[in-house]
Amino acid sequence: MPLLRNSDNQALQPGSVFAVLFMFCVISVTALMASIPVSCQIACRDVTILVTKAVGTVLGVAMTSNADILTVNGFAMRIINQCTAVDYMAILATAILLYTRHSLSYRLLGLAIAVPAVVLANALRLLISGVVGSFSRPAFDFAHDYLWVIGFALIVFAIWTLWVNGRFFVSKSAARRVGLTVAGSLSAYGLMLFSQDVYGDLMAQASSVFYRLISHDPLASIVWDGDMMVYRSAGASIVLENMLEQVNVALYVGLMVPLQKKGDWEMLGMTIIGLVCVMLMNVIFVALGCRFAVASGVGALLNFEGIGSVVHLSLPMTMYWILMSGRREAAPRLNTE
Template identity: 55%
Template sequence: MTDAAQTQSAKGHPGTFFAIAFIWCTITAVTLLGNLPEGYWTAWRNLTMAVTTALGTVLGIATSGTGDVLTVNGFAMRIIRQCTAADYIVIVASAMLLYVRHRIGYRLLGVVVAVPVIVLANACRLMVTGVIGSVSVAAFNLFHDYLWVIAFALLVFSIWKFWVDGGFSVSKDTARRVGQVIAVSLAAYALLLLLREPYGKVLAATSSTFYRLLSHETLSAIILDGEVMVYRGAEVVIPLDNMMEQVNQAIYLGLMFPLQKKGDWQMAGMTLFGAGFIFVLSAFFITMGCLQAVASGELGLFSFLAIGSVVHLALPMSIYWIIASLRSPGPEAEVSL
């Protein structure tokens, strides 16, 4: 058994090496996917729309697709790459293939099973989102932009976790822990939503500091304009980011909650450190996107955000794995999610 496998087997969950390799592989994979011919993404989009349309037929909900527009219950949605769940598939496949505690055959089987599950779950997501949109556009924006991102990220983590354990045994303890993760993630996001303006201003100020250090443009700034981070230079204004960092924090805090024990201030401190690290790294991502936008225009920013979106989705799980692996060994080590 390799050193990496021994590290993973020690506590039954991955460690720092796995988390770093996972982030690196997801970045590499999504970069390679970005260079595929447009026909590949068209075919993947068509598959997504076909599965959703079939699901609508089964459920008796009027659903149709034309070109890149999917209509559910009379509500039209444009299906882009991020709507196909391709990023989530990259994440779960990378996590499974890198987990060397299991044999390669089991890892490949996990990918084969996980991909159609995610495709079907994504069709359900689009169906529900379309129905919500047909009732309220404001509710559609909330569910589409934020709540579904949280739910789908937790779904991907759950698929991976159940696969790692070799199956899912439904018990009161497991149900309680899953409920804790979901409840805390949603509560954390609700709190961050209430604090959106002050939180966003601090994030923008941190991003501005990074940008000025890297670009030497002392008169430029990154500011919060409504719900979007915006670069404001002498002659140009460029929208950059819609603060998905809040979603990352919510998912991370949800995953970390079951690890908290009464009187364990070390774990509480490590959890706060992880949240701070995600904040700083998110500010750095906004800065790098700004540099790409200023240097290469909208196309450069779009290419960077395509990669950055996968990193954002993978980041909460990676920090969770790192901190969980650093906790003091003991009986409680076996009860974490």
């Protein structure tokens, strides 16, 4: 792959057709992953623990393990399927394999490098989280539940960007974009956490309206109860798991922040429209989750929420590509008028 000039970067960015195909394939791959045997999930967990212990040993950190328990510096953590970063690997691998502007050999090379890079990054994430937890449990909860959720999504997007561009341009503008993306994502996430009840109530009310439309049940409602969504109807109550919708909203905002320019109202408008679409997707998934639970039971809801979590993680990238594609297509028309 030849080295690229800065002017070539935008031309290499995916278009809207790729973005739609990517989302469709992510949903399909995630649905297939739901049927993976438990033995394969255990194998992924064991590999994650093994790699984390190897990294910890190299760095001189005391580590032990027993089945699904990984102990770092005396701090024990249970490693579940979500801790293996398999969802992020599926998203990244799908994006790389679908991107036909690069040759098959380059895509396979990217896959061979990107997947181990995610495994290593995830091992470092677990290692750092464990070390933090050995000093303070509240600090561990904050890092694990907030900082790393956003941070790891940004790491995956960064790996994709490095691969698709062929090289990383170390410049002040690149550093500024990275800084703005990180700051924008963390700020948006912090704002949503600070106003969690307001945000939760808004999403619950909107989800209730959409659910009533698709179920024809005017008595059903979805409410925000403390820190979770709850479906209620005719005495039934179903708790809905978090599908990382706040993370994907924050990540989308972070990706769009560096693109904002003074007086560029068109970009601001596109960003707001994209944000509304991302939040609307959250509403639809909550309502559909309730529908699955009512129609097929809690087991169907859990499978649907597993798919929803991965779709939510891939949604910011998809919306970013669609908006950038529209921006690039509009630019020539603006220049000729």
